[in-house]
Amino acid sequence: xxxxxxxxxxxxxxxxxxxxxxxxxxxxxxxxxxxxxxxxxxxxxxxxxxxxxxxxxxxxxxxxxxxxxxxxxxxxxxxxxxxxxxxxxxxxxxxxxxxxxxxxxxxxxxxxxxxxxxxxxxxxxxxxxxxxxxxxx
Numbered sequence: 001x002x003x004x005x006x007x008x009x010x011x012x013x014x015x016x017x018x019x020x021x022x023x024x025x026x027x028x029x030x031x032x033x034x035x036x037x038x039x040x041x042x043x044x045x046x047x048x049x050x051x052x053x054x055x056x057x058x059x060x061x062x063x064x065x066x067x068x069x070x071x072x073x074x075x076x077x078x079x080x081x082x083x084x085x086x087x088x089x090x091x092x093x094x095x096x097x098x099x100x101x102x103x104x105x106x107x108x109x110x111x112x113x114x115x116x117x118x119x120x121x122x123x124x125x126x127x128x129x130x131x132x133x134x135x136x137x
Contacts, residue, residue, distance in 0.1 A: 014083035014095040046122035
């Protein structure tokens with residue numbers, strides 16, 4: 001089994017806020033992330049697929065094609081957008097890094113050929129904070 005990772009970057013704004021809580025409770029739990037005027041991140045997205053190398057190409061999957069899939073189905077939808085307001089696949093979801101990673105997984109799995117499997121979504125929200133998602137719920 002070989003693992004191939006493609007890295008992409010995007011910038012997006014969001015706000016972490018539970019509408020069932022008071023402003024004070026949201027600020028206590030989420031701090032600056034509950035700012036009414038939003039806040040942004042320079043995200044770094046690592047998408048890892050796995051499979052066996054194709055005997056004709058030596059590739060598990062063409063890295064350029066993987067990049068195109070990521071750009072078309074994720075980056076173009078989230079880059080320089082507000083995750084709470086502008087991103088269709090985040091509608092009605094809490095915009096934590098954890099939920100964003102799951103939503104990205106869901107966006108990508110339906111566009112990959114059967115011979116490769118999505119192995120991991122690693123999403124850096126900051127250089128010191130990232131989440132990893134390996135599928136399943």
